[in-house]
Amino acid sequence: MKSAFPQITEIRYEGPKSKNPLAFKHYNADEIVEGKTLRDHLRFAVVYWHTFRGTGSDPFGAGTMQRPWDDGSASISNAQNRARVAFEFISKLGAPYYCWHDRDVAPEGKNLRETNKNLDAVAKVLKEEQKRTGVKLLWGTTNAFSHPRFVHGASTSCNADVFAFAACQVKKAMEVTHELGGEGYTFWGGREGYMTLLNTDMKREQEHLAKFLHLAVAHKKAIGFKGQFYIEPKPKEPTKHQYDSDAAACLNFLREFDLLPHFKLNIETNHATLAGHTMQHELEVAGAAGALGSIDANTGDELLGWDTDQFPTSIYLTTYTMLSVLKYGGFKTGGVNFDAKVRRESFEPIDLFYAHIGGMDAFARGLKIAAAIRKDGRLAEFVKNRYASWDSGIGAKIEAGKASFKDLEAYMLKKGEAAASSSGRQEYLENLINEFI
Ligand code: XLS
Ligand code: NI
Ligand code: NI
DSSP states (O other): OOOSOTTOOOOEEOOTTOOOTTEESSOOTTOEETTEEHHHHHOEEEEHHHHHHOOOOBTTBOOOOOOTTOOOOOOHHHHHHHHHHHHHHHHHHTOSEEEEEHHHHSOOOSSHHHHHHHHHHHHHHHHHHHHHHOOEEEEEEOOOSSSGGGTTOSTTOSOHHHHHHHHHHHHHHHHHHHHTTOSEEEEEOTTOEESOGGGOOHHHHHHHHHHHHHHHHHHHHHHTOOSEEEEEOOSSSSSSEESSOSHHHHHHHHHHTTOGGGEEEEEEHHHHHHTTOOHHHHHHHHHHTTOEEEEEOOBOBTTBOSOOOBOOOOHHHHHHHHHHHHHTTOOSSOOEEEOOOOOTTOOSHHHHHHHHHHHHHHHHHHHHHHHHHHHHOHHHHHHHHHTGGGSSHHHHHHHTTOOOHHHHHHHHHHHOSOOOOOOOOHHHHHHHHHHHO
């Protein structure tokens, strides 16, 4: 096959002094941080959808991307050829993983049978290419939102046939993920939400969503798939209200319907900000519940209120992200998945390399900075001391469940007034972080 990126051999680490835009300045895959290589900490994944199917179209204009290897047809041979190009890109970049939706890799046929056949035909090439390059599948997922049949959602559709169709799709995509040795499977809500409550039975729709996920858990067992299931929260877009609106809403839903043992969360930066949260907030909510699984690494734009899915380059963002990831023990099955797309104006193939190199370097720096902050210890020490009143005396009694309201009243009547609190020292702590950036 003709090389799609003949001018690139392999992206190498050249160190922070390098001026080569096609080299890593900070991502040295073999470097050890907190006892693990950067490769194993970060587990970078390239997404198939934005990187190999993104056209650059927006509501105001047509696609702009130059992808000379793609003939634009919905043929199987084009899809197979594209898959080979994808693996040339991912392996030259040096990312260990990739992720896909079923419909990114293979075209929809005229009925379910033909569609499944198409997916098998491309999955065969994916398997060959995984074997040839050593690139692995971080997770697979289903696109049950683009086709017009999903106009009212998939598992939450008012049309039971659409639920059935989506079930077939997840069944097949999960089987292909299993066949390709995928380490996880993600459920992002697509159109599982509503545009207006006037036509919506919200309770019934959420029960259907839970039923759907239970069926997925049962099928996972039936085929012996051991990968991790993830739910990916997002508050809006395409619907006005998505049921999986943020980490807390997802956890509540999973608990209510006895699904929590089977799922972790895949937290996406731009979705966090759309929900009115920081990425770190979402990571802390997930982590505290033992449900921090994986991240979709991207960023929004402060001045644009939608899911712009830009490549992450802010060192503050990656530092705070990695502080939380390290705090909760690092990635096990998950990783840093670049659910990000180059801008419509960055239309040359080489821009795909610049984008990913920048994101990988930003995360490598974030990881090293976070590790340095942890080694320094002042931040953790400060937080620990801030809660010192809980380590003994009345605080320890309350935490141990040994103090009733009556006991607390007796304690405070005797004392008369609460002890003075100490300063939160936000500015001091912000300065401390800046020592490391
Ligand atoms: C869309 C989501 C989507 C999921 C996979 O906003 O981020 O890309 O990651 O379906
Ligand atoms: Ni995503
Ligand atoms: Ni997104």
